[in-house]
Amino acid sequence: xxxxxxxxxxxxxxxxxxxxxxxxxxxxxxxxxxxxxxxxxxxxxxxxxxxxxxxxxxxxxxxxxxxxxxxxxxxxxxxxxxxxxxxxxxxxxxxxxxxxxxxxxxxxxxxxxxxxxxxxxxxxxxxxxxxxxxxxxxxxxxxxxxxxxxxxxxxxxxxxxxxxxxxxxxxxxxxxxxxxxxxxxxxxxxxxxxxxxxxxxxxxxxxxxxxxxxxxxxxxxxxxxxxxxxxxxxxxxxxxxxxxxxxxxxxxxxxxxxxxxxxxxxxxxxxxxxxxxxxxxxxxxxxxxxxxxxxxxxxxxxxxxxxxxxxxxxxxxxxxxxxxxxxxxxx
Amino acid sequence: xxxxxxxxxxxxxxxxxxxxxxxxxxxxxxxxxxxxxxxxxxxxxxxxxxxxxxxxxxxxxxxxxxxxxxxxxxxxxxxxxxxxxxxxxxxxxxxxxxxxxxxxxxxxxxxxxxxxxxxxxxxxxxxxxxxxxxxxxxxxxxxxxxxxxxxxxxxxxxxxxxxxxxxxxxxxxxxxxxxxxxxxxxxxxxxxxxxxxxxxxxxxxxxxxxxxxxxxxxxxxxxxxxxxxxxxxxxxxxxxxxxxxxxxxxxxxxxxxxxxxxxxxxxxxxxxxxxxxxxxxxxxxxxxxxxxxxxxxxxxxxxxxxxxxxxxxxxxxxxxxxxxxxxxxxxxxxxxxxxx
Numbered sequence: 001x002x003x004x005x006x007x008x009x010x011x012x013x014x015x016x017x018x019x020x021x022x023x024x025x026x027x028x029x030x031x032x033x034x035x036x037x038x039x040x041x042x043x044x045x046x047x048x049x050x051x052x053x054x055x056x057x058x059x060x061x062x063x064x065x066x067x068x069x070x071x072x073x074x075x076x077x078x079x080x081x082x083x084x085x086x087x088x089x090x091x092x093x094x095x096x097x098x099x100x101x102x103x104x105x106x107x108x109x110x111x112x113x114x115x116x117x118x119x120x121x122x123x124x125x126x127x128x129x130x131x132x133x134x135x136x137x138x139x140x141x142x143x144x145x146x147x148x149x150x151x152x153x154x155x156x157x158x159x160x161x162x163x164x165x166x167x168x169x170x171x172x173x174x175x176x177x178x179x180x181x182x183x184x185x186x187x188x189x190x191x192x193x194x195x196x197x198x199x200x201x202x203x204x205x206x207x208x209x210x211x212x213x214x215x216x217x218x219x220x221x222x223x224x225x226x227x228x229x230x231x232x233x234x235x236x237x238x239x240x241x242x243x244x245x246x247x248x249x250x251x252x253x254x255x256x257x258x259x260x261x262x263x264x265x266x267x268x269x270x271x272x273x274x275x276x277x278x279x280x281x282x283x284x285x286x287x288x289x290x291x292x293x294x295x296x297x298x299x300x301x302x303x304x305x306x307x308x309x310x311x312x313x314x315x316x317x318x319x320x321x322x323x324x325x326x327x328x329x330x331x
Numbered sequence: 332x333x334x335x336x337x338x339x340x341x342x343x344x345x346x347x348x349x350x351x352x353x354x355x356x357x358x359x360x361x362x363x364x365x366x367x368x369x370x371x372x373x374x375x376x377x378x379x380x381x382x383x384x385x386x387x388x389x390x391x392x393x394x395x396x397x398x399x400x401x402x403x404x405x406x407x408x409x410x411x412x413x414x415x416x417x418x419x420x421x422x423x424x425x426x427x428x429x430x431x432x433x434x435x436x437x438x439x440x441x442x443x444x445x446x447x448x449x450x451x452x453x454x455x456x457x458x459x460x461x462x463x464x465x466x467x468x469x470x471x472x473x474x475x476x477x478x479x480x481x482x483x484x485x486x487x488x489x490x491x492x493x494x495x496x497x498x499x500x501x502x503x504x505x506x507x508x509x510x511x512x513x514x515x516x517x518x519x520x521x522x523x524x525x526x527x528x529x530x531x532x533x534x535x536x537x538x539x540x541x542x543x544x545x546x547x548x549x550x551x552x553x554x555x556x557x558x559x560x561x562x563x564x565x566x567x568x569x570x571x572x573x574x575x576x577x578x579x580x581x582x583x584x585x586x587x588x589x590x591x592x593x594x595x596x597x598x599x600x601x602x603x604x605x606x607x608x609x610x611x612x613x614x615x616x617x618x619x620x621x622x623x624x625x626x627x628x629x630x631x632x633x634x635x636x637x638x639x640x641x642x643x644x645x646x647x648x649x650x651x652x653x654x655x656x657x658x659x660x661x662x663x664x665x666x667x668x669x670x671x
Contacts, residue, residue, distance in 0.1 A: 077465070124646075124650075128649075128650060128656045129653060129654075130649050130650075131603060131604070134593070134597070134603060134645065135646075135649065137590055137593070137645065138645040140590075140642075141590070141638045141639070141642035141645065142643075144638055145637070145638030145639035145640075145641075145642060148635035149633070149636065149639065152633075152635060261469070261473050264469065265473065274466050275463065305480070305481075305484075305485055306485075307476070307477040307480035307481055307485060308477065308481075310473055310474055310476060310477030310480075311477035311481065313473055313474070314471070314474020314477065315474065317469065317470045317473060317474075318470045321460075321462055321466055321470070322460060325460055325461055325462060
């Protein structure tokens with residue numbers, strides 16, 4: 001065991017040459033630079049609560065993006081997540097508000113439905129060799145369609161339990177606090193990081209993204225893993241839907257439009273290669289934080305219109321995609 | 332008879348005919364055409380007219396998909412073209428004489444040039460930067476609507492200019508102008524694809540890019556050109572849509588258009604994996620989608636069902652195209668026969 005240090009040093013050197021790690025370094029630096037730039041321009045930008053608000057406001061996106069990371073790691077994509085979020089909010093609001101279910105029971109059902117929905121898509125993709133983006137596109141139509149069938153109008157929630165959860169703040173000292181949603185999202189990030197790093201499932205996911213044929217030849221359970229990855233993404237989307245319902249206290253079939261694009265952008269900015277195989281969950285966390293920070297900067301500025309967010313996200317996507325191409329070409 | 336069944340456009344056409352016939356049965360007036368005030372009126376004309384923007388985009392999308400590409404930015408490009416056309420008209424109208432046609436042609440030119448630039452951008456990202464098509468066009472899809480809103484300053488631009496309305500609402504020899512545009516683009520493409528080697532090249536690139544390259548097919552010129560063409564189709568669709576409602580909404584125009592176009596292409600029998608493509612099939616696919624929408628409105632089902640129907644339809648078409656699924660069906664069929 002004396003060679004442990006040497007092994008660590010060797011892996012460190014190798015990992016810095018890894019495009020995904022380098023990409024993550026760039027993302028973290030970008031986050032720091034953006035924060036400092038904001039701090040220099042605006043008073044109070046560097047206040048701790050501003051950063052905690054990033055988690056509170058982007059809890060749903062963070063959870064969705066974590067699920068998306070696994071899907072993209074296998075070389076797939078899940079376009080249905082925004083629609084599943086919308087469906088979950090409508091289902092929850094309808095069950096709680098119109099059918100007088102207990103919120104916890106409704107949440108449990110919503111999570112099961114989301115997971116099952118994802119698993120069904122994963123099964124179709126794997127069993128019939130269909131392209132993930134078309135299958136999840138159909139899933140997107142279906143989820144949003146069913147959501148509008150349940151209710152066209154936005155359903156407000158005035159359930160006392162739900163209101164209490166929404167208002168609950170967990171103090172962190174110094175007058176700062178986090179919402180239940182933000183804590184849940186952070187827990188998801190931690191668990192997902194552990195799962196992707198130190199379980200057979202996590203390693204199989206990366207192996208499939210690297211080369212599905214090789215993974216099959218190695219005897220890895222490719223089919224089961226693919227189904228589980230999409231089920232995981234469905235679960236994450238449903239969980240994000242639950243968080244959205246708590247955050248907005250309403251269910252609406254138009255919640256989460258374009259959320260899939262933000263999630264994909266966050267994953268890419270976080271250093272996960274869209275071709276699959278390399279990337280990591282903590283990177284996605286920083287991807288989401290960068291997106292949130294841009295939003296915050298635009299709000300702090302006050303003169304920039306909201307559409308600048310979209311343009312800046314597009315430019316960032318371009319930058320990171322080009323950088324990934326260059327890094328891949330070099331190795 | 333057998334040759335009829337295997338003809339690539341047979342099944343899409345059969346589906347369209349079935350849909351129209353079902354409509355005719357439940358609603359006898361559905362298929363009727365009327366000649367009123369020098370124009371032909373009726374549900375059929377209405378369906379064709381409303382399907383025109385989607386039909387245009389589907390043709391562009393067909394060719395992009397044929398070379399193993401994908402363009403998910405068409406909705407955003409449509410919004411950009413519509414906004415630029417509206418902005419150009421508003422800008423030029425003040426300076427030109429009443430009834431002058433200059434703003435009309437300037438708007439068409441500006442919108443198409445903008446769309447072509449968008450297509451060139453997509454094409455270069457795919458070919459020069461070597462990005463996956465879905466990622467390359469995702470960038471414009473995300474940023475495009477932002478750019479359109481930047482041009483329109485976040486407003487819905489209203490067009491107060493009579494000549495422009497001709498594109499989306501005008502009639503020529505009794506038929507809507509939009510139909511002529513679709514047919515003209517289709518015929519021009521068909522000639523280009525069958526009378527020159529272009530069709531062969533496109534199929535070669537889609538079937539096996541490496542083999543095509545080795546055989547000397549200039550994929551690096553053809554592929555970006557197809558993205559430019561697809562974006563121009565989206566630009567023309569943007570002109571039709573904004574002319575039809577006399578306004579340009581940067582945020583909502585062409586929403587989900589990319590999905591409808593992909594659906595039309597797959598309904599038309601083109602392989603989503605590239606190579607085999609069917610231009611006429613895509614036109615039929617666009618008509619099927621519009622007929623479905625019109626049907627759902629006319630039989631009084633809540634319009635929200637539309638999304639669910641489309642989802643089921645996509646899944647069905649995809650499954651029928653999958654060799655694994657067909658094999659499963661074939662294995663099930665004898666079993667059912669022997670047990671009966």
